[in-house]
Amino acid sequence: AQKVTQAQTEISVVEKEDVTLDCVYETRDTTYYLFWYKQPPSGELVFLIRRNSFDEQNEISGRYSWNFQKSTSSFNFTITASQVVDSAVYFCALSEGGTGGFKTIFGAGTRLFVKA
Amino acid sequence: KAGVTQTPRYLIKTRGQQVTLSCSPISGHRSVSWYQQTPGQGLQFLFEYFSETQRNKGNFPGRFSGRQFSNSRSEMNVSTLELGDSALYLCASSIGLAGSSDTQYFGPGTRLTVL
Numbered sequence: 001a002q003k004v005t006q007a008q009t010e011i012s013v014v015e016k017e018d019v020t021l022d023c024v025y026e027t028r029d030t031t032y033y034l035f036w037y038k039q040p041p042s043g044e045l046v047f048l049i050r051r052n053s054f055d056e057q058n059e060i061s062g063r064y065s066w067n068f069q070k071s072t073s074s075f076n077f078t079i080t081a082s083q084v085v086d087s088a089v090y091f092c093a094l095s096e097g098g099t100g101g102f103k104t105i106f107g108a109g110t111r112l113f114v115k116a
Numbered sequence: 117k118a119g120v121t122q123t124p125r126y127l128i129k130t131r132g133q134q135v136t137l138s139c140s141p142i143s144g145h146r147s148v149s150w151y152q153q154t155p156g157q158g159l160q161f162l163f164e165y166f167s168e169t170q171r172n173k174g175n176f177p178g179r180f181s182g183r184q185f186s187n188s189r190s191e192m193n194v195s196t197l198e199l200g201d202s203a204l205y206l207c208a209s210s211i212g213l214a215g216s217s218d219t220q221y222f223g224p225g226t227r228l229t230v231l
Contacts, residue, residue, distance in 0.1 A: 033217070043204055045222035091159065102213050103172060104149070104220065106159040 002027055004094050004109035013082050014115050021077045021110045023092030029053075032066065032096040039089040039109070048090075052077065082114045103113045118143065120209050128229045134195040137226045141188050141209030142229060147171075148190035149220060153204040162205075165190050166213055169197035192229075202230045 003026040004043065013019045036048040049059060051068050059066050063080045079086055089111045096102040121140045127133050140147050148164040149172075160172040165184035182192040188209075204227050207218035211224055 044224040
């Protein structure tokens with residue numbers, strides 16, 4: 001069965017600190033997709049990144065980087081030199097297909113507070 | 117390109133009433149998925165519509181229903197509202213079926229309060 005675990009409920013850092021948000025997933029499929037979304041106080045989920053199960057290359061986008069490791073079923077997200085605007089809830093999500101169609105499930109989210 | 121739009125943004129209803137929420141996907145997107153977000157249960161998948169057909173459904177009672185129109189706009193309906201239905205309802209659109217290689221893009225949500 002699908003499962004996404006974000007063990008960190010809340011993280012608080014001071015501006016300019018680096019922070020890593022953990023995501024561990026469970027799936028029986030060999031083809032699946034992993035996502036990270038950001039939910040600022042306004043409520044709208046903002047897409048950050050998508051990874052398919054065959055692409056284990058790490059990715060860097062500005063201050064954001066993602067580390068995908070199939071061996072540990074983890075897809076961790078690091079923010080370098082955090083800023084106050086990074087304060088939000090971050091969700092990791094897993095999508096996999098099946099006879100019933102694709103399903104996407106989300107982790108519980110990690111609330112990040114970045115203090116000035 | 118305009119993003120996903122949802123109307124209304126806020127709703128207050130009383131128990132027993134019914135409510136209809138609307139979602140307009142990004143132009144060219146054929147899939148619309150609905151999610152319920154609550155502090156206790158997090159983000160839960162309600163259902164997905166693609167080409168006017170429900171393709172997938174989460175574990176919600178039959179009081180929750182939806183439909184999709186030929187222009188890909190979607191509505192979801194909740195009948196006989198209960199206090200526990202108070203939540204942020206998020207709509208997401210994608211070009212193809214959600215969960216495939218296509219990314220879902222979310223709207224701002226409709227915050228429903230049931231009194």
